[in-house]
Amino acid sequence: MLTGKSNQDIIVQAFRYGVQDFLHKKYLTKILLFESIQRATKQHREEQVKSDTITLSAHIFNKSKFLKKIELAELNDVVLVIEVDDYQGLHDEFGIILTEKICAHIAKITSKAITRKELEGVVIRSGDAATAALLKSHADFNVGEKFSKILCKAFKKYPYVDDDHSIEYTVSIGVAVIxxxxxxxxxxxxxxxxxxxxxRNNKDNSYII
Structure with missing residues (x-):
């Protein structure tokens, strides 16, 4: 039998890594538990590496497609990179799944803003924390700055809502004009x-051209 506060911590860690899938004996001993934790942790790391590899491959593919879109861009069109601030802090506080949802939320707001303002453009996820957008200028030389201001207001107005409570975040926006x-x-x-x-050196939602 396992008793005591220190062993409770071990058990919590064990089940976090799915140790229950590795336990097949009737009587649980500390040695068996530690061995099972090691096996479960190893599998967890392998699955995490696989997941990270798949995610990275998707971002590389998205960026490759995005660069091809930029190839077709014209004079005065603009490229924006929108990145959530303190990605690691969000990851540490809320976990990878919720942080991913926040980043997807940012991409969704960006896409909706383009549609709502009847602009022409394309939006992709270019990294774990980043979204990229390409906007057609249509002779509006200030489209990059105008859209950045729209986004800054939208991100402040629409925090990410999860289970009836909102999670506030800020973003940094970089704009490059062709x-x-x-x-x-x-x-x-x-x-x-x-x-x-x-x-990123600025406070709140901000942009630089």
Missing amino acids: DKEKFDPETIFISADVACRIA
């Missing part, structure tokens, strides 16, 4: 990403 007839899509994307990183 200002040359001949351009490299990857360079444009990187410029938007760098601007996004600079925007």
Whole structure:
């Protein structure tokens, strides 16, 4: 039998990693439990690596498609990189599943804002914490700044709601304007990403062009 506070912590950790799937004996001993934890932890890590690999592959595929869209862009079109602030902090506090939902929520708001304002554009998830958007300017030279302001207000107005309580977040937005007839899509994307990183130095939802 296992008793005592220290063993309770072991049991909590064990079931967190699905140790129940590895226990087949009638009587539970500490040695058996530790061995089962090791096996369960190993499987958990392997599954996490597999999951991370699949997610990374999806983001790489999305970015590749997005760069092809940028190739077709025209002068004065804009690329935006929108990234949730303190991704690791959200991950630590709420866990990966809820943090992923928050990031998906950000992408959804971005897409809806484009539709609501009758703009022409495309939105993708470009990373765990990031969303990217390509907007057609249609001769509106300030479309990037206007849309960034719209997004900042929208993200403040619509926190992520889970189980009847809201989770507030802030984002940083980087904007890159295509200002040359001949351009490299990857360079444009990187410029938007760098601007996004600079925007992190500001408080609340913010953007840099």
